[in-house]
Amino acid sequence: MTYWEKLYSRTALDLKPSPIREMLHVIRKPGMISFAGGMPDPDIFPVEQFAEASGILSKQGRDVLQYGTTEGYDPLKEFIATWTEPRMGRKTDPASEILVTSGSTQVVDLLNWSLVNPGDCIVTEEPTFLGSTLNMRNHGAEILTVPCDDEGMRTDILAELLEKARREGKAVKYIYSIVNFHNPLGCTLSMERRQKLLDLAYTYDVPILEDDPYGYVRFDGEHLPSLFSLDNRGIVLFACSFSKILAPGTRIGWCVGNKEIIRKMAVFKQGVDVCTSVVSQAMVYEYCRLGYLESFLPRIIDHYRKKRDAMEEAFRRFLPLEEVSWVKPQGGFFYWLETPRIEAKKLFEKAVENNVAFVLGEPFYPNGGGLHNFRMCYTFASPEQIDEGCRRLGTAMKELLR
Ligand SMILES: Cc1ncc(COP(=O)(O)O)c(C=O)c1O
Known part of the structure; x- marks a missing residue:
């Protein structure tokens, strides 16, 4: 054992790096x-x-350039309260109901500090965003998962799971749901299920973290009401971010919720990073004040819609259609594919040989699964690269099936 290993905490000894971040090294080749x-x-x-x-x-x-308040830069919070009014269903109070965070990733961390003891349970969709489950594990949470279909989380299965957890005396601290254009599934929670999810949360007395970084990036159809706006008991904490609607390098996210939990999270934040970069918050605020958030968002949406369409078309042209299924996302960043006869790991190796890469499904399953699934992000590559990349992917699939 090295000098440092002897000193590691139990959490550090169990710690596993993000398989996605690690994989990015493998695929960084010309x-x-x-x-x-x-x-x-x-x-x-x-x-x-x-x-x-x-x-x-x-x-x-x-x-x-001075230290700022832990809760966030006041003009930015005021802007967020006003700008998000339609989505929140009312104007929220910037002084007590909004906390600006260092990316919305930090919302999950601060909520975990506030609610989770080692061994407590958190309910998530299966699959779900890896960044959040990594953080939940850092806090020693047990993750209980609910499968999804095209309409998002299967609330019928959630009902059974919550009932069973109650019978077994498990402490379920919150339900984590990515309601719009799910990462990695691309699906959106239907209206009926939004209501059902809330009803179950009320029945079993479990709060909800509504993680919605993609909600504003909708290409088709109508926006659905947020869980936050449907909730009349103050049990939904809504998290959002400037990462997908401006730029992730700003590292500015925020959450909106009941003032009691916002205050508790702010006190934890004092000991985590004192405050989110005031320089960054001020620049994001000024960008918004100048009207660029509003005027630029339609351009971002249009840009990504074209890429989504390019990928849909390329899938149809190049993939062996009888061997693969997917659902066209109405917004967001991702396609999720299923290949029942092809193992995703083998396909990944073959694809990398052919100079195309994706993310395996497996790491998105906190309790195992996803061996025949993978995620394709369409926002980064150009339409020409999307076309060529899908052609290479189709070739890799056909080679494996031979
Ligand atoms: C579902 C989900 N939540 C949160 C985040 C984190 O966003 P941020 O950059 O605001 O930390 C991401 C980023 O990919 C995401 O997909």
């Missing part, structure tokens, strides 16, 4: 077309507009 990382397209970053917004530094440098 000529590779990657659909692996869930990254925005840098070509659509509003670089000039953001540079203009950074002018706030020369105007208000004395304030924005």
